[in-house]
Amino acid sequence: MTTYTTSVLPQTNIHTLGSIQKIPDECYKRVQITTRRGEGVSFKNINIHSPELVELYENADFISNISKSIGLDLLVCPESDNHRVAIYRYNRDGDHVNWHYDKSFYEGDRVTVLIMVNDCDAEND
Numbered sequence: 750m751t752t753y754t755t756s757v758l759p760q761t762n763i764h765t766l767g768s769i770q771k772i773p774d775e776c777y778k779r780v781q782i783t784t785r786r787g788e789g790v791s792f793k794n795i796n797i798h799s800p801e802l803v804e805l806y807e808n809a810d811f812i813s814n815i816s817k818s819i820g821l822d823l824l825v826c827p828e829s830d831n832h833r834v835a836i837y838r839y840n841r842d843g844d845h846v847n848w849h850y851d852k853s854f855y856e857g858d859r860v861t862v863l864i865m866v867n868d869c870d871a872e873n874d
Contacts, residue, residue, distance in 0.1 A: 757814035758805075758864065766866050768799040769836060777838060784849035787839040792831050806834045815862060823860060 776798060777788035796803050805811060807825055816823045826833035832853075839845065853859050 757818055757862070758811065762805050762808060762811065765801045765805045766864070768801040769866060772798045772836070777836075783847070785837070785839075785846040787837055787841075787844040787846065789838070790836040792828075792834045795834050795836060802836075803834055815860070819860065821858065821860065826855075 772790055772794065776790050776794040778790070779788050780786065792803075812823055812825070837846070851859070851861055
């Protein structure tokens with residue numbers, strides 16, 4: 750596995766990440782499994798409450814930047830995949846994510862792009 754660290758998010762779309770705040774807390778589902786403990790929001794709820802994030806995921810510049818960074822032509826997942834865009838929140842003591850392989854049912858190579866968003870206001874509380 751190769752890890753790439755680069756800026757692939759188009760500067761004009763950085764503000765889009767702020768739309769995460771529009772997602773109601775009740776959309777976050779708490780999970781505790783071997784590989785992680787935290788909260789997540791499904792594609793369905795993101796699409797309802799923060800469609801800007803889905804638009805970012807489908808943004809041609811965003812996809813192109815990632816493709817260039819890793820040297821692969823990328824496609825987005827179909828809308829029927831409830832994990833095509835997801836938000837995971839790790840904000841309580843003991844929340845974590847461990848090394849694991851994501852299971853998917855697609856043939857060929859798969860790429861997961863993680864964008865870390867840090868709530869700077871929460872650090873000052």
